[in-house]
Amino acid sequence: MALFITFEGGEGSGKSYQSRALFKRLNDLAIPVILTHEPGGTAAGEKIAKWLKWAHGAGISPLTELLMFNASRAQLVEEVIKPALKKDTVVICDRFTDSTIAYQGYGRGLSLETVGAVNNTATQGLKPDLTILLDLPVEAGLARKSKGQQDRFHLADIDFHKKVRHGYHELASSEPGRWLAVDATLSREKIKEIIWERVQKSL
Numbered sequence: 001m002a003l004f005i006t007f008e009g010g011e012g013s014g015k016s017y018q019s020r021a022l023f024k025r026l027n028d029l030a031i032p033v034i035l036t037h038e039p040g041g042t043a044a045g046e047k048i049a050k051w052l053k054w055a056h057g058a059g060i061s062p063l064t065e066l067l068m069f070n071a072s073r074a075q076l077v078e079e080v081i082k083p084a085l086k087k088d089t090v091v092i093c094d095r096f097t098d099s100t101i102a103y104q105g106y107g108r109g110l111s112l113e114t115v116g117a118v119n120n121t122a123t124q125g126l127k128p129d130l131t132i133l134l135d136l137p138v139e140a141g142l143a144r145k146s147k148g149q150q151d152r153f154h155l156a157d158i159d160f161h162k163k164v165r166h167g168y169h170e171l172a173s174s175e176p177g178r179w180l181a182v183d184a185t186l187s188r189e190k191i192k193e194i195i196w197e198r199v200q201k202s203l
Helices: 015-028 043-054 062-086 097-107 112-123 138-145 158-174 188-202
Strands: 003-009 033-037 090-094 130-135 179-183
Touching (some): 003 097, 015 033, 015 090, 015 130, 015 188, 033 062, 062 097, 097 158, 138 158, 158 179
Parallel strands (some): 130 179
16 A cells, blocks of 8 residues: 655664664564655655755755755655555655645744745645654754764754754654654664554554
């Protein structure tokens, strides 16, 4: 069956690990599934992602960020996500529109109405069936990321990241039927089982 699952959360929350773990579990069960990510997921999207994440000192404005993320997203939806869903494939995406609402809306301070309108245009109205929020304190997430190379978003001040986390809480509260909020300070194995229990119900 077609099912669109997205993973959301702040820096260091474990989205990439848990999205890969879910992909492997479904794949091992011979359930048609693909795993993709934002920004990127297509040849065009990867080029945009490089600019968005690594153009230190380029002076990219919040509105430019919004449009660039959605340029990448529009290509991903058209080239990857919609075709897979039409083939009754489970699509797992590491970040989607809710990231843009949290980061560019709550974090950067853009109008939520503007962010929503641009997101909706890029996705052609597509929304996830299930969104998994991996939530943990900002300081803990940033500490996890402190050892590797840090992109523009990792290097933003702590107040920005706290606004992003608040945004995620607001989004999850507004649509409890779509969101599964998980304490990302739990062990990886425990988180995997909590996610799997919910995904089984969706399947």
